[in-house]
Amino acid sequence: MQLEAGLSKSHKNFKENIQHEFNETVNRIIDLKWNESILYLKGYCYIKGIPLTKSLNVRKSLLLEKELMDEEEAVTFNYILEDIPLNELNVSENSGESIYFWAGYKGSINLSTAHDNKPLPPGSYKTFIQIEILQNNHVVIEERIPLGDIRKFLKNDFHTTQLKFFSAKLQIENNLMVTYDLDSKSMLLESIKVKSLNPSLLYGDIKNKTEKPGILYRILRSKVFILLYYLFNLFPVKDERILFASDSRDEIGGNLKFVYDEMLSRELNYEYKFMFKENSFVKKSFSEIVKLAYFAATSRFILLEENYPMFSPLKIRAKAELIQLWHGAGAFKKFGYSRLGQPGGPKVHSKDHRNYTKAVVSSKHIIPHYSEGFDISPETIYPLGIPRTDMFFDEEYKEQKRAELYEQYPFLKGKKVILFAPTFRGRGRKEAHYPIEVLNFQELYENLKDEYVFLFKLHFIVLNKITIPYQYADFFYDFTDYREVNDLLLITDLLITDYSSICFEFSLLDKPMLFFAHDVEEYISTRGFYYEYQSFIPGKLVKTSKQLVEHIKNNDFAIEKVAPFREYFFDDLDGKASQRVVDQLILNIGELETQ
Secondary structure, eight states: HHHHHHHHHHHHHHHHHHHHHSEEEEEEEEEEETTTTTEEEEEEEEETTOOOOOOEEEEEEEEEEEEOTTOOOEEEEEEEOEOGGGGOOOSSSTTTTTGGGTTTEEEEEEEGGBTBBBOOOSEEEEEEEEEEOOOEEEEEEEEEEEEOOOGGGGGGGOOOEEEEEEEEEEEEEEEEEEEEEETTTTEEEEEEEEEEEEEGTTBBSSTOHHHHHHOHHHHHHIIIHHHHHHHTTTTTOEEEEEEEEESSSSSSSSSHHHHHHHHTTOOOOOOOEEEEBBBBSSOOOOOHHHHHHHHHHHHHEEESSSOGGGTTTOOOTTTOEEEESOOOOOOOBBGGGGGGGGGTTTTTTOTTTTOOOEEESGGGGGHHHHHHHOOOGGGGGEEEOOOGGGGGGHHHHHHHHHHHHHHHGGGGGGGGEEOOOOOSSSSTTOOOBGGGSSSSSHHHHHHTTEEEEEOOHHHHHHHHOOOOOOOGGTEEEEEOOSSSSHHHTTSEEEEESSSSSEEEEEETTTTEEEEOOOHHHHHHHTOBBOOOHHHHHHEEEEEHHHHHHHHHTTTTTOGGHHHHHHHHHHHSSOOOOOOOOOOIIIIIOOOOOOO
């Protein structure tokens, strides 16, 4: 009899548990979408009889619970969802029950950055909505509820994408498979490892997969190069010799080309020397290293337009000039010694930049920022303008270049052009990437395709490639490999960027911009700017593809901010920056003024 009573009691408890599970908790998914690796989720949940009239008394989250193999420890990931009023979901059921006012939730989770900013680790994960009821900031009730049958939100009952991560010492690529799990009555995520490696062990330059330099080559390009330079100091400096050098392009371009062309047009009697490499990881031959040391030691002028570490330890001769033309206009995100002590910033004893004898900027207002960034005296910084921006004042060149682009790319004709040109993420060339998944291709295509074309121009050092779905190929085009971005600006009607200095050049065309800065809080915290970001940008800040579409369709660009922005960051709007650089820094014509 006691056994039967015990079984009866157990059966009763089981029935009560079932009743509690299915009658007292409510969860409904209103919308579930995937954009590549980003999950967008919206729904509502509550526990019957427990009021949700104050948002401070409820917390909801998405739980991912890993299915364990033998002897594995339990792994659970928890992503907080935003509480929203039930009436925002436009649902008929329960909408009148005001005690569940804060039952709604929504959120987005990027599984490429799901764990310590890295992809969701390999394994199978069951998913739940967790609701917590709080009193005095303490959890008093906690329930985990399956998502239910989510197959209606998946095309052909599944979704698959890739999860990627880039850093100097780790690259990860996982495949993600999303399905419905009959057992848990919820969504199942399977993350499958495809690649995990340390690229620095394999390559010198990860993007171009160049051979990793050996110790002998590293000694050759550092200690031997410096020794050669000082040996060549025994030769006199040649007043008529000018060295144009870059370790980020294989032929002359940018500011260097505009200054060179200006000198050629005047038929000046100079001996021009050129030392170019695609990037610093492409090996120089011994003869190239010897030539570079010789020309550096014997040239009256050495012209650069970006950091060139091989020159950094050199003591520039008294009769020579090391002139930094710098590739970017204005002053935006902090660089160089302005980032001293920050992750990715220079070391205290670094020699980069500090030996420039002169530097060129676009405006007197930004001299203090470049003085700090280069750690050189403000008296050596000259607001002469950025040579490569001269093209924006040359009507003949602009017309010719537009005609060339339309002839080469006829699909640009008859449409307005959106140029998407963000800066990279990561601390440098070995981990540079851009999270393409933050753009919703379908939403942009469906809303803008009739009037616009959308061109991608990612930073040239970005490691990941854009994959444009074929069904959108008549709208999205990848122009990342097109070198001179300023030429593309000439046919651009709307620029979308984030933290890139391209906004300075585009302001010279007096056209609208949007700033797609989905990670602005994190970027400001880790990188920093010379100016407060939201008041600085000459356009509207947007964080989602939906907001992008809304601003574009409503022509809401805050274009009135462009003119004062341009006037502050450019002292001269005359297209004569190259002329001033040649006159004042090369020929020593006119008075050199830094203030």
